[in-house]
Amino acid sequence: MDRTMCTVQIKGESRSYEVGTPYLKIAEDYQEKYAHSIVLVNLNGNRLQELNRTLEQDCQLDFVTTAEQSGHETYRRSMSFLLVKAVHGVCGHENVERVRIHFSVSKGYYCTVEGNVTVDEAFLEKVTERMHKLCEAKLPIEKRSVRTGEAVELFHRHGMYDKEKLFEYRRVSSVNIYKIKAFEDYYYGYMVPDTSYLKYFSLHLYDEGFVLQMPTAEEPEKVPSFKPHEKLFQVLKQSVTWGDIQDIETVGALNDRITKENMQEAVLVQEAHQERQIGEIAKQIAERPDVKIVLIAGPSSSGKTTFSHRLSIQLRVNGLKPHPIAVDNYFVDREKTPKDENGNYNFECLEAIDIVRFNKDMKALLNGEEVYLPIFNFKTGKRMESTKPKKLESQDILVIEGIHCLNPKLTEMLDDSSKFKIYISALTQLNIDEHNRIPSTDGRLIRRIVRDARTRGTSASGTIAMWKSVRNGEEKNIFPFQEEADVMFNSSLLYELAVLKQYVEPLLFGVDKNSPEYAEAKRLLKFFDYFVGIGTEFIPTNSLLREFIGGGCFQV
Numbered sequence: 001m002d003r004t005m006c007t008v009q010i011k012g013e014s015r016s017y018e019v020g021t022p023y024l025k026i027a028e029d030y031q032e033k034y035a036h037s038i039v040l041v042n043l044n045g046n047r048l049q050e051l052n053r054t055l056e057q058d059c060q061l062d063f064v065t066t067a068e069q070s071g072h073e074t075y076r077r078s079m080s081f082l083l084v085k086a087v088h089g090v091c092g093h094e095n096v097e098r099v100r101i102h103f104s105v106s107k108g109y110y111c112t113v114e115g116n117v118t119v120d121e122a123f124l125e126k127v128t129e130r131m132h133k134l135c136e137a138k139l140p141i142e143k144r145s146v147r148t149g150e151a152v153e154l155f156h157r158h159g160m161y162d163k164e165k166l167f168e169y170r171r172v173s174s175v176n177i178y179k180i181k182a183f184e185d186y187y188y189g190y191m192v193p194d195t196s197y198l199k200y201f202s203l204h205l206y207d208e209g210f211v212l213q214m215p216t217a218e219e220p221e222k223v224p225s226f227k228p229h230e231k232l233f234q235v236l237k238q239s240v241t242w243g244d245i246q247d248i249e250t251v252g253a254l255n256d257r258i259t260k261e262n263m264q265e266a267v268l269v270q271e272a273h274q275e276r277q278i279g280e281i282a283k284q285i286a287e288r289p290d291v292k293i294v295l296i297a298g299p300s301s302s303g304k305t306t307f308s309h310r311l312s313i314q315l316r317v318n319g320l321k322p323h324p325i326a327v328d329n330y331f332v333d334r335e336k337t338p339k340d341e342n343g344n345y346n347f348e349c350l351e352a353i354d355i356v357r358f359n360k361d362m363k364a365l366l367n368g369e370e371v372y373l374p375i376f377n378f379k380t381g382k383r384m385e386s387t388k389p390k391k392l393e394s395q396d397i398l399v400i401e402g403i404h405c406l407n408p409k410l411t412e413m414l415d416d417s418s419k420f421k422i423y424i425s426a427l428t429q430l431n432i433d434e435h436n437r438i439p440s441t442d443g444r445l446i447r448r449i450v451r452d453a454r455t456r457g458t459s460a461s462g463t464i465a466m467w468k469s470v471r472n473g474e475e476k477n478i479f480p481f482q483e484e485a486d487v488m489f490n491s492s493l494l495y496e497l498a499v500l501k502q503y504v505e506p507l508l509f510g511v512d513k514n515s516p517e518y519a520e521a522k523r524l525l526k527f528f529d530y531f532v533g534i535g536t537e538f539i540p541t542n543s544l545l546r547e548f549i550g551g552g553c554f555q556v
Contacts, residue, residue, distance in 0.1 A: 004018055004019055005017070005018060005019065006018070006019055006021075006055050006056070006057055006058050006059070007058045008026065008055065008058070008059060008060075008061055009059070009060040009061070010026070010030060010060075010061050010062075010063075011030070011033065015029075017055055018055075019054075019055060019056060019057075020054045020055065020056075021054060021055045022051065022052060022053070022054050022055075023041045023049065023050075023051045023052070023053055023054070023055065023061070024051040024052060024193050026041075026055070026061065027041065027051055027063055030063060034063060034065050035065075035067070036065040036066050036067045036071075036220045036221070037065060037066050037197060037220070038051070038063040038064065038065050038071075039051065039064060039065065039066055039071045039074045039075060039190075039192050039197065040063075040064035040070060040071055040074055040190055041053075041061050041062070041063055041064065042061070042062040042063070042064055042519070043059055043060075043061060044059055044060050045060060045062065045514070045516065046513060046514060046515070046516070046518040046519055047518075047519065048064065048070060048190060048519050049190075050143070050190050050191060050193070051192075051193045052140075052142075052143070052193050065220070066215070066217070066220035067217055067218075067220050068217065069217060069468070070190075070519070071217075072216070072217035072220065073189060074189065074190045074191065074192060075192065075197070075198070075214070075215075075220070076109075076214055077187050077188075077189050077190070077191065078141065078191045078192040078197065078198055079198050079201055079212065079214055080101055080109065080187070080212070080435060081141070081178060081180065081185060081187060081191065081435075082131055082134055082135070082180070082195060082198050083099070083101075083111070083127070083131065083212055084099045084101075084185060084435055085134065085180050085183045085185075086127050086130040086131045086134060087099050087113060087117075087127055088183065089130050089183075090123070090126045090127050090130050091113070091115070091116075091117050091123075095115050095116040095117055096113060096114075096115045096117060097114040097115035097159065098113070098114040098115070098159075098162075098434050099111060099112075099113050099114075099434065099435065100112045100113075100114065100434045101212075101431075101434065101435050101436075101437055102209075102236070102240055102431070102437070103236045103240070103427070103428075103429075103437065103440075104437075104439070104440070105206070105211050105228050105229075105233055105236075106204075106211060106213060106224070106226050106227050106228045106229070107213060107214065107215075107216055107224050108204075108211045108212045108213035108214050108226075109211065109212045109214075109437070110206065110207070110209060110210075110211050110233070110236075111209050111210055111211070111212055112208060112209035113209065119205070119208075119209055119210060120205065121205055124203045124204075124205060124210055127203060128202075128203050131198075131201065134180070134195045134198075135195050135196060135198050135199055136196070137195060138194050138195060138196040139180050139181060139194055139195045140180075140193065140194045141178055141179070141180055141191045141192060141193060141194055141195065142178065142179045142180075143176050143177070143178055143179075143191070144176070144177055144179065145174045145175070145176055145177075146174060146175055146177055147173065147174055147175075148167055148170050148172060148173060148174060148175050151163075151167050151175040151177065151186070152164050152167050152168060154177070154184065155167065155186070158184070160185070160186075160433070160434070162249070162250045162252055162253075162433035162434045163186050163252075163433045163434075164252075165250070165252030165253065165255075165256065166250065166251055166252035166255075166432065166433050166530060167186075167252075168252070168255075169252065169255045169259075169530070169532055170529065170530070171529070172529065178191055180195065185435060186433070186435075186436075187435065187436060188432055188436045188526075188527070188530075189523070199221075200214065200215045200220075200221055200222070200223050201213060201214050201223060202223050202226070204226045206226075206228060207233070207237070211226065211228070213226055229482065229483050230483075231423075231482070231483050231485065231488055232423075232427075232482055232483070232488060235427065235488040235489075235490055236427055236429070236490075238490075239427055239429035239490050239492070240429050242273065242429065242494075243429045243430060243494055246266070246269065246270075246494065248266070248430065248494045248495075249430075249431070250430065250431055250432065250433050250434070251430065251431070251432050251433070251438075251497075251530045251531060252433065254430065254494065254495065254498060254531070254532075255530075255531065255532045258498060258532045258534055259532060263495070263534055263538065264538040266494075266495060267495055267538040267539060268538065268540075270493045270494050270495055271493075271539075271540055271543055274491075274493070274544065275310070277489060278307070278310050278311055278314050278489070279314045279317070281311060281314070281422065281487055281489065282311060282314030282315045282317065282318050282320075283314075283318060284420075284486075284487065285315065285318070285320070285397070285420050286315070286318035286319065286320060288420065290417045290418060291397070291417075291418060291419070291420045292366055292392070292396075292397055292398060292418045293362065293366075293397070293398045293400060293411070293414065293418050293419050293420070294311070294315075294322075294397060294398065294399045294400065294419075294420045294422065295400050295405035295406065295410075295411065295419055295420070295421045295422065296308055296311075296399070296400065296401045296402075296405055296422045296424060297401075297402065297403055297404065297405035297406040297407075297421075297422070297423060297424070297478060297481070297485075298403075298423055298424035298425045298478065298491075299403075299425055299444065299474040299478050299479075300444060300448055300470050300474065301426065301444040301445070301447040301448040301451065301548070302424045302425045302426050302444065302491050303424065303426065303447075303491040303544035303545075303547050303548075304401050304424055305401065305547060305554070305556040306542075306543075306544045306546065306547040306552065306554055306556055307424050307489065307491060307544060308324060308399055308401050309542075309554040309556070310542060310544075311399065311422075312324065312399055315397060315399070319395060320395055320396070320397045321393070321395050321396045321397065322396075322397050322398075322399045323390065323392070323396055323397070323398050323399065324399050324400075324401070325373070325398055325399070325400045325401075326400075326401060326402065327353060327358070327400060327401065327402025327403075327404060327405065327410070328376060328402065329373065329374050329375055329376045329383070330353050330354045330355075330357060330358045330374060330376070330383075331347070331352055331353060331354070331376045331383070332351075332352060332353070332354050333381060333382050333383060334381025334382070335381070337352050338351045338352060348403065348473035348476075348477055349473075349476075349477065350404050350407060350409060350410065350477065353402075353404060353410065354383075355409065355410060355412070357374070358410070358411075359411065359412065359413035359414060360413075361373060361374075362398070362400075362411070362413075362414055363413055363414060365390065365391070365392050365398065366392070366414070366415075366418060368391070368392065369391070370389040370390070370391045371389060371390050371391070372385045372386050372387075372388075372389050372390075373385075373386050373390055374386070403473075403474075403477055403478055404477060405421070406421055406423060406478070406481035406482065406484045406485060407477070407481050407484075408481075408484065420486050421484055421485045421486050421487075422485055422486065422487055422488075422489060423482045423484075423485035423487075423488045423489070424488070424489045424490075424491055425440065425444075425482075425488075425489075425490065425491065426440060426443050426444050426447065426490070426491045426492040427440050427490045427492055428440045428442070428443040428492050429490070429492060429494065430492075430494055430497065432530060438497075440492070441471065442524070442527070443492060443496075443497070445463070445464070445467055445524075446497070446500050446504050446524065447496075447500065447548045448463055448467075448470075448548075449463045449464070449504055449507055449508075450500055450503045450504050450507070450548045450549060451547065451548040453507050454548075454549070454550055459507070459510065459511075460504075460507040460508050460510060460511050460517070460521060461510075461511050461512065461515050461517040461521070464511075464517040464520050464521065465516070465517055491544050493543075493544070493545060495534065496545050497528075497531055498531050498532060498533055498534045499533070499534055499535075499536060499539065499545060499549065500545075500548070500549070501528045501531050501533040502533050502535075503549055504524070504528070505525065505528055508521040508522075508524055508525045508528075509521075509525065536549060536551065539551075541553040542554070
């Protein structure tokens with residue numbers, strides 16, 4: 001048996017390569033069979049690896065392109081590295097205190113630069129030119145492993161104090177450092193092999209910084225037009241400012257607070273901040289006597305149910321009597337539900353709701369009539385009529401929750417002046433460090449894994465497997481209408497990932513190593529290595545977090 005050769009299964013065929021062959025070389029042999037750039041390899045169906053790694057044994061290889069989520073994130077992460085290097089190259093290391101990559105805006109990242117730097121059009125032109133030159137140079141993105149203590153010293157020398165603080169809490173013995181020429185940095189996740197992969201981007205001046213605009217997974221070779229959502233941006237910016245004020249900008253800062261200061265006070269401050277925001281929303285509603293319908297929408301695991309309960313309490317404080325109504329009770333009978341491209345019932349499309357009946361009932365309530373509202377039986381897939389009629393009095397107000405609540409078509413027969421629209425989402429304001437974001441979708445996925453295991457008995461594998469479908473539904477039915485909202489509410493709490501750690505880790509460890517969801521479970525487990533965990537003893541029973549971990553005072 002020739003031990004210098006390996007048999008590799010790729011796209012149903014077998015080929016032989018020498019031991020030590022870089023995956024990049026194998027990818028080049030197959031690139032023409034793929035419509036988009038190959039950026040990663042999936043080893044034996046459950047282990048993602050960078051293309052600079054080498055072949056060591058017989059295996060099955062599946063190539064990952066920029067059109068797949070993990071490949072798309074690899075592109076965006078590598079582009080962030082290219083941006084940071086270019087900014088330092090244009091401005092000089094001595095003039096740049098920090099490049100901060102904050103959050104998503106218009107399919108890109110909102111960034112700011114701290115130091116002796118003026119961010120204007122001339123600055124962006126220079127950075128853009130530098131990035132293109134780096135791309136054309138096809139510079140290798142190299143990785144080296146260093147001792148954790150050495151990494152802490154390195155980041156201190158480079159003035160990357162967020163990373164220095166982060167790695168003071170790492171228990172692993174080594175850290176992977178990436179390098180483009182002499183410029184070194186740390187990134188959480190995989191990278192492309194060299195800078196030539198990073199062709200597609202644009203920079204746009206915005207607010208106090210700029211946006212690094214990048215392609216989507218749906219169109220990996222096209223940079224979309226710059227279309228920021230101003231309301232969402234302001235909520236995200238306010239959340240970052242709040243984190244800065246609390247001195248909890250990053251995971252390292254949170255860990256410092258947990259280990260060195262009064263965490264009970266930090267938890268109560270976060271909760272009080274949210275309660276004040278909810279109270280302010282209720283006050284806005286009460287100050288508009290024409291408003292009779294509050295519409296609440298948001299993506300999965302945003303805490304909509306708990307939020308609606310807490311808002312209802314604040315509405316009562318303001319002299320109103322809220323009546324909760326779930327749009328889900330207006331589902332059409334199951335056999336009339338539209339089906340998706342795979343032949344499965346599509347419960348997330350607007351056509352799954354009996355819009356005519358919903359509008360008829362709401363209009364009748366607003367006219368002071370008695371109405372028998374429907375109740376949907378999810379076991380039988382049929383609607384039933386309630387036995388007790390509902391009638392609104394002068395101080396009564398409807399609080400309606402559902403994924404389509406911001407879509408004008410849902411309430412097309414109702415007077416716009418009677419509506420107050422609220423968009424709620426868990427917009428993670430905490431980042432790993434100044435260059436590594438925590439995507440809001442990760443925060444919501446973690447919440448959902450914990451809640452689904454507790455309330456539905458769903459495994460982490462099951463929740464991860466359905467997440468792509470959930471996200472696709474949000475892109476179609478929720479996000480396009482978020483700017484319709486009168487107000488936006490961020491339900492994320494600065495401390496929550498430190499709490500969720502103890503709940504989600506056992507669930508993620510339970511994901512089978514041979515399952516398609518293992519790579520994602522492994523990624524999330526690595527992510528939680530950054531956090532020092534905390535208990536739940538300080539968390540109030542009305543906290544939005546209780547919707548996911550349990551122990552709350554509301555029936556959710």
